[in-house]
Amino acid sequence: MKLSHIYNEAANRRKQSLPFVGEDRRKMIEMIEEAQNQEFMDKVLLEGIEYIQGLKRLA
Secondary structure (H helix, E strand, O other): OOHHHHHHHHHHHHHHOHHHOOHHHHHHHHHHHHHHHHHHHHHHHHHHHHHHHHHHHHO
16 A cells, blocks of 8 residues: 555544534645645655656666
């Protein structure tokens, strides 16, 4: 199972529990989750680039 799949499942579970909080809080949580998702994707991209650069050095 891919790490991104696990991460997305956790995000979806959090979103399902959002109806129990106020609208402003829900919007804040969604904005924070979007920022966290972007940070996660940026980190994955950078790790991929570093991995490829490492492979190029070995070649």
